[in-house]
Amino acid sequence: xxxxxxxxxxxxxxxxxxxxxxxxxxxxxxxxxxxxxxxxxxxxxxxxxxxxxxxxxxxxxxxxxxxxxxxxxxxxxxxxxxxxxxxxxxxxxxxxxxxxxxxxxxxxxxxxxxxxxxxxxxxxxxxxxxxxxxxxxxxxxxxxxxxxxxxxxxxxxxxxxxxxxxxxxxxxxxxxxxxxxxxxxxxxxxxxxxxxxxxxxxxxxxxxxxxxxxxxxxxxxxxxxxxxxxxxxxxxxxxxxxxxxxxxxxxxxxxxxxxxxxxxxxxxxxxxxxxxxxxxxxxxxxxxxxxxxxxxxxxxxxxxxxxxxxxxxxxxxxxxxxxxxxxxxxxxxxxxxxxxxxxxxxxxxxxxxxxxxxxxxxxxxxxxxxxxxxxxxxxxxxxxxxxxxxxxxxxxxxxxxxxxxxxxxxxxxxxxxxxxxxxxxxxxxxxxxxxxxxxxxxxxxxxxxxxxxxxxxxxxxxxxxxxxxxxxxxxxxxxxxxxxxxxxxxxxxxxxxxxxxxxxxxxxxxxxxxxxxxxxx
Numbered sequence: 001x002x003x004x005x006x007x008x009x010x011x012x013x014x015x016x017x018x019x020x021x022x023x024x025x026x027x028x029x030x031x032x033x034x035x036x037x038x039x040x041x042x043x044x045x046x047x048x049x050x051x052x053x054x055x056x057x058x059x060x061x062x063x064x065x066x067x068x069x070x071x072x073x074x075x076x077x078x079x080x081x082x083x084x085x086x087x088x089x090x091x092x093x094x095x096x097x098x099x100x101x102x103x104x105x106x107x108x109x110x111x112x113x114x115x116x117x118x119x120x121x122x123x124x125x126x127x128x129x130x131x132x133x134x135x136x137x138x139x140x141x142x143x144x145x146x147x148x149x150x151x152x153x154x155x156x157x158x159x160x161x162x163x164x165x166x167x168x169x170x171x172x173x174x175x176x177x178x179x180x181x182x183x184x185x186x187x188x189x190x191x192x193x194x195x196x197x198x199x200x201x202x203x204x205x206x207x208x209x210x211x212x213x214x215x216x217x218x219x220x221x222x223x224x225x226x227x228x229x230x231x232x233x234x235x236x237x238x239x240x241x242x243x244x245x246x247x248x249x250x251x252x253x254x255x256x257x258x259x260x261x262x263x264x265x266x267x268x269x270x271x272x273x274x275x276x277x278x279x280x281x282x283x284x285x286x287x288x289x290x291x292x293x294x295x296x297x298x299x300x301x302x303x304x305x306x307x308x309x310x311x312x313x314x315x316x317x318x319x320x321x322x323x324x325x326x327x328x329x330x331x332x333x334x335x336x337x338x339x340x341x342x343x344x345x346x347x348x349x350x351x352x353x354x355x356x357x358x359x360x361x362x363x364x365x366x367x368x369x370x371x372x373x374x375x376x377x378x379x380x381x382x383x384x385x386x387x388x389x390x391x392x393x394x395x396x397x398x399x400x401x402x403x404x405x406x407x408x409x410x411x412x413x414x415x416x417x418x419x420x421x422x423x424x425x426x427x428x429x430x431x432x433x434x435x436x437x438x439x440x441x442x443x444x445x446x447x448x449x450x451x452x453x454x455x456x457x458x459x460x461x462x463x464x465x466x467x468x469x470x471x472x473x474x475x476x477x478x479x480x481x482x483x484x485x486x487x488x489x490x491x492x493x494x495x496x497x498x499x500x501x502x503x504x505x506x507x508x509x510x511x512x513x514x515x516x517x518x519x520x521x
Contacts, residue, residue, distance in 0.1 A: 010100070011100040011101075011105060011106065011109050012100070013094060013098070013099075013100050013105070013115070013117070014117075015096055015117040015119060015197040015198065015199040016197065016198040016199060016201060016202075017117075018120065018123070018201070018202045019114070019116040019117070019120040020116075020120055020123060020124055022123075022127060022204045023127070024124060024127065025124060025127055025128060026049060026052050026054055026124050026125070026128070029049070029054050029090065029091045029124075030055070030089075030090025030091055031055045031057075031088060031089045031090050031091070032049060032054055032055065032056050032057075032089065032090070032091040032092075032093060033056075033057055033058055033059070033085065033086050033089040033091070033092050033093065033104070033108075034046050034056070034057075034058035034059075034093045035058070035059060035081065035092065035093065035094050035095075035098050035102060035104050035105070036058075036059070036060055036061075036094075036095055036097060036098060037057075037058025037059060037060050037066075037067065037070060037075075037077055038058075038060040038063075038064045038066045038067040038070075038077070039060075039066075039095060039097070040066070040166075040167065040168070040169075040180055040181060041095060041118055041165060041167065041181070042058070042093070042095060042118055043066040043067075043069070043070060043181055044163075044164075044165050044179075044180075044181025044182065044183060045093070045118060045121045045122060045125065045165065045181075046058055046070060046075060047069075047070065047073065047075075047181070047183040048125055048163060048183040049121065049125075050070075050073060050074075050075055050183075051183050056075050057075060057076040057077070057078070057085075058070070058075070058076075058077055058078070059077065059078040059079070059080065059081050059082075059085045059104065060077060060078075060079060060081075061079065061080070061081070062079060063079060066179075067079075069179075081102060081103055081104050082103055082104070083103050083104065083106070083107035084107075085104055085107075086104045086107050086108045086111070086113060087107075087111075089108065089113055090113060090114060091113065091114045091115075091116060092104065092105070092108040092113050092114065092115050092116070093116055093117070093118055093120075093121055094115065094116075094117060094118070095117070095118045096117070096196075096197050096199075097440075117199055119194070119199035119200070119202050119203075120202065122165060122191055122203070123202040123203055123204070125163075125189060126189055126191070126203055126204065126205060127204070129163065129187055129188060129189040130158070130187050130188045130189070130206045130343065131188075131189045131190075131191065131203070131204075131205040131206055131207075132144075132147060132188065132189070132190050132191070132205055132206065132207045132208075132209065132339050132343070133191050133192070133193035133200070133203050133205040133207075133208050133209065133234075134147070134190070134191070134192055134193060134209045134211065134335075135192075135193035135194075135195055135200055135208065135209065135210050135211070135231065135234055136195075136209075136210055136211030136212045136213065136245075137195070137211075137212050137213065137214045137250075137382060137384070138211065138212060138214075138380075138382050138384060138385045138388075139211035139212065139328065139331070139332050140167065140192045140193070140194075140211060141166055141167050141168045141180075141192060141360045141363070141379070142324075142329065142332045142359070142360045142363050143209060143211055143332040143335050143336055144164065144166045144167075144190050144191065144192050144209075144336075145166055145168075145170045145180070145357070145359075145360040146332055146333055146335075146336035146354055146357050147190050147209075147335075147336040147339055147340060148162060148164040148166065148170075148182075148190045149170065149336075149353065149354065149356075149357045150336055150337070150340045150345070150350050150353045150354055150357075151186075151188060151190070151340060151343075151345070153353040153356065154340075154345060154349045154350060154352070154353035155186065155188075155340075155345060156345075158186055158187030158188065159186060159187070159188055159340075159343055159344060159345055160186050161184040161185050161186040162182075162184045162186045162188040162189065162190055163182060163183050163184040163186070163188070163189045163190070164180070164181065164182050164184070164189070164190040164191065165180075165181050165189070165190075165191040165192065166180035166181065166190070166191075166192055166360070167180060167192045167194070168180050168360050168361050168362060168363075168379070169360070169361035170358075170359075170360055170361060171358040171359045171360065171361055171363075171365060180360075180361075188343060191203075191205075193205075193208070193234065195227075195230060195231070195234070198230060200230075200234050201230065201233055201234060201237075203234070203237060204237045204238075204239060205237070205238055205239070206238070206239050206240045206241075206343075207238060207240055207241050207242075207243060207339050207342055207343070208234060208235055208237065208238035208241075208242050208243070209242075209243045209244070209335045209336075209339055210231060210234070210235060210242065210243070210244040210245070210251060210254065211244075211245055211248075211331070211332065211335065212245055212248035212250060212251055212384075213227065213228050213231040213248065213250035213251050213253075213254050214248060214249075214250045214382075214384055224250075228250055228253055228254050228257070229257075231250075231251075231254045232254050232257045232258060235254065235258055235262055235266070236258070236259060236262050238262070238265075240265065240342065241265050241266070241267060241342050242258075242262060242265065242266040242267070243266075243267045243269065243335050243338050243339055243342070244266060244267075244268055244269075245268070245269055245270065245331050245335065246268040246269065246270030246272060246277050246280075246285070247270050247271055247272060247331060252277070252278075255268065255280065255281050255283060256279060256281050258281060260281070260282060263280075263281040263282045263283050264282050264283075266281075266282075266283035266284070267283065267284045267285075267286060267310065267338055267342075268280055268283045268284065268285050268286070269285075269286040269287075269288060269304075269331065269334040269335060269338060270285065270286075270287065270288060271287075271288045271289075271290065271327065271330075271331070272287075273287065284307055284309075284310055285307065286304055286305065286306050286307070286310070286334065286338060287304070287305040288302055288303075288304060288305075288330055288331065288334050289302060289303045289304075289305060290302045290327060290330060291303060291319075299321055299322065299323065299325075300321070300322040300324065300325055300326065300327070300329060300330055301319075301320070301321050301322075302319075302320050302322075302330045302334075303317055303318065303319050303320070304316075304317070304318040304320060304334055304337065304338075304347075304351070305317055306318065306338075306347070311341055311347060316347060318337070318347055318348060318351045319351070320333060320334075320337065320351045320354065320355075321355050322354065322355065322357070323355065323356065323357060323358055323359075324357065324358070324359045324363070324364060325364065325392045325393075325395055325396045326364070326388060326389075326391060326392030326395065327388075327391070327392075328388040328391075328392065329392070333354050333357075336350075336354060337350045337351055337354060360379075362377055362378060362379040362502060363378060363379060364376060364378055364389065364392060364393075365377045365378070367495075367505040367506075367509065368505070368509045370509055370512035370513055371489060371512060372489050372490055373484075373487045373488070373489070373490075373491050373492070373493065373512055374397075374400075374491075374492045374493070375492075375493050375494075375495070375505055375508050375509055375512075376393075376492060376493070376494045376495075377494070377495045377496075377502050377505050378494060378495070378496050379497070379498055380496050380497070380498075381408075381409040381413070381496075381497050381498035381499075382413070382417070383417050383420035383421050383423065383424040384420075384424070386406070386421070386424035386425060386427075386496060387423075387424040387427060389494070389496065390402065390404075390424065390425075390427035390428055391427065393492065393494065394427070397492050399490070400490055400491055400492045401429045401430065401487075401488070401490070401491040401492070402427075402428045402429050402430070402491075402492055402494065403428065403429065403430040403431075403483050403486060403487055403491060403492065403493045403494065404425060404428040404430070404431045404432070404493075404494045404496055405431075405432050405434060405476070405479050405480055405483050405493065405494070405495050405496065405501065405504060405508075406421075406425060406431060406432070406433050406434065406454075406496045406497055406501075407433075407434045407435070407436070407437050407476060407495075407496070407497030407499050407500075407501035408421070408433065408434075408436045408437065408451070408454065408497065409436070409437045409439060409497055409498040409499050410436070410437070410438070410439055410440075410441055411436055411438065411441045411443065411445070411446035411449045412441060412446065414436055414446075414449050414453055414454065415446060415449050415453065418453045418454050418456075418457045419457045421454045421457070421458075422454055422455075422457035422458035422460075422461060423461065425454070425458060425470065426458060426461050426463050428494075429465075429469065430469055430470075430483075430486060431458070431469060431470040431471075432470075432471055432472070432473050432479040432482060432483055433451040433454050433455055433470065433471070433472045433473070434451060434472075434473060434474065434475070434476040434479045434497075434501065435450075435451060435474040435475065435476065436449065436450070436451070437497060437498070437499025437500065437501070439499070450472070450474075451472030451473070451474060452472050454472075455470055455471060455472045458470045476500075476501055476504055477504065477507055479504070480495070480504035480507040480508045480511065481507065481508075481511045483508065484507075484508045484511030484512050484515060485511070485515055487512065493508055495508070
C-alpha cells in the first residue's frame with residue numbers, strides 16, 4: 001500500500017502515481033490478482049505475467065472469450081467480484097474503470113496489499129523488452145496495430161513474434177478479428193500509451209510514437225497547455241527515439257518545447273515540407289508524398305522520403321501502398337514503418353508488410369451491403385477523427401451519398417467540442433446524432449448537454465442541402481432504423497462513435513433487407 005492510496009481513511013486510486021521504478025521487474029510482484037481480468041487491456045498483461053512465472057489470477061463479471069483463453073492457460077478466473085477473491089494476494093491490479101468502492105479494492109486496502117494500476121504492470125513489462133509506445137488523441141490503435149502487423153509478418157530474430165497490448169481488435173481476413181493483445185516470445189513490446197488519465201507518464205520506451213497532441217480529455221487535464229505538457233514529459237522518457245507527426249499543430253508545439261537532447265533524436269513525419277513546417281528544433285524530417293487520389297478500390301499510395309543518415313548513409317525513397325484509405329492512415333503507416341526500421345527491420349520489408357493490413361476493428365470496417373447500400377462502422381469519437389473518416393469516405397466513395405449515425409462519447413467532450421463536432425459532421429450529407437454514451441459520467445452532472453448541443457451548432461453552418469441534413473434522435477435503435485429508411489441505391493451509412501453504436505450495424509442491415517425496395521428506388 002503506497003502513501004497515495006491513503007487519505008483520511010479513504011481509498012485513493014491514482015493512475016498517475018508510479019508504483020515501480022524503471023529498473024524494477026516482475027520478480028517481486030508475488031501472487032497477483034487482476035480485477036476485471038477479461039478486459040482487453042488486462043487479459044494480455046495477465047497472460048504475459050503468467051508466462052514469466054508470476055502467480056496470476058483474476059475476477060470478472062461474466063465469462064468471455066478472453067477469460068476462456070486465460071483459463072485454458074491455467075489462470076484461475078472467478079466470476080463476480082468479492083472480497084475473498086483477493087485473500088492472500090500481494091499485488092492487486094485495477095484499471096481506470098474500477099471504482100474505489102469495489103469490494104476487492106476495499107478488501108485489498110484493508111489487508112494492506114499493494115494496489116497498482118494496469119499501467120504499472122505494463123511499465124514493468126516494458127522494462128524487460130524493447131518497447132514501442134504509441135500515444136496521441138487519435139490514431140493510437142491503428143498505428144500500434146500496423147506496427148504489430150509489420151513485425152508479425154516481416155520480423156525476424158528478436159523482432160519476430162512481438163508482444164502487443166492494443167486497445168482494440170485487428171481486422172483479419174474474411175471478416176474475422178484478431179485479438180488486440182498477444183504475449184509473444186520475441187524481444188519487442190508494442191503498446192498503446194493511454195494519455196486520458198495521465199498514466200503514460202510511467203513508461204520509458206525505447207521508441208515513443210506521438211500521433212498527435214490535439215487537446216482532448218480536458219476533464220482530466222483542465223487546459224490545452226497541461227495536456228501538451230504531458231506529451232513533452234512522455235517524449236522525454238524515450239531512450240532511443242521519438243517519432244511524431246508534423247501535420248498536427250499540437251505536436252509542433254510539443255516538439256518546440258522538447259529539451260534539445262530529446263529533440264535531437266526526434267523524427268518528424270509529415271505531408272508538409274521543411275519550409276512549411278518551420279522550426280523543427282533539430283529534429284529529422286521524413287516527408288510523406290501522396291502520389292494519387294484513392295481509387296474506388298480504397299488503395300492509398302504514397303512515398304516516404306527518408307533523409308540521408310537516418311537509417312544509413314543514403315537518402316531513401318520508399319513506395320507504400322495501403323489497403324485502408326485516407327491520408328490519416330498514410331500518416332499512421334509512416335509512423336509504424338519508421339519505428340520498425342529503427343528497431344532494425346529493413347524499411348522496404350516494413351513497407352511491403354503494411355500493405356496487407358486490413359485495419360483495426362471498428363476503423364472504417366465494412367459490416368455489410370444490402371441492395372448496394374454499404375454499412376461501415378468506425379470508432380471515431382473526436383472531431384478530428386470524424387473529419388478524417390469522412391475525408392477518407394469521400395476518397396473511397398466519391399459518388400455516394402454519405403449518411404452518418406453518430407453517438408457522442410462523454411457529456412464533457414460533447415460540451416467542450418460541440419462546434420468542432422458540427423463542423424466535422426458537416427462533411428457528410430445526412431446525419432443523425434443519438435443520445436450520448438456516458439461512460440464514466442452522469443447526465444445529472446451535465447443537465448444542458450444532449451444531442452441538440454451538437455445539432456444546434458450544426459444548423460448555424462452553411463450546408464448543402466441547407467435543411468433537414470442533421471437531426472437529433474435520442475434512441476439509437478430508432479435512429480438506425482430511420483437512417484436505413486433514408487438510404488438509397490449506392491449510398492453509404494456510417495455508424496460512428498466509441499460507445500455501443502456499433503450494435504446498430506445489424507439493426508441497419510436488417511432494416512435495409514426489410515425495406516430493400518426503397519433503397520432501389
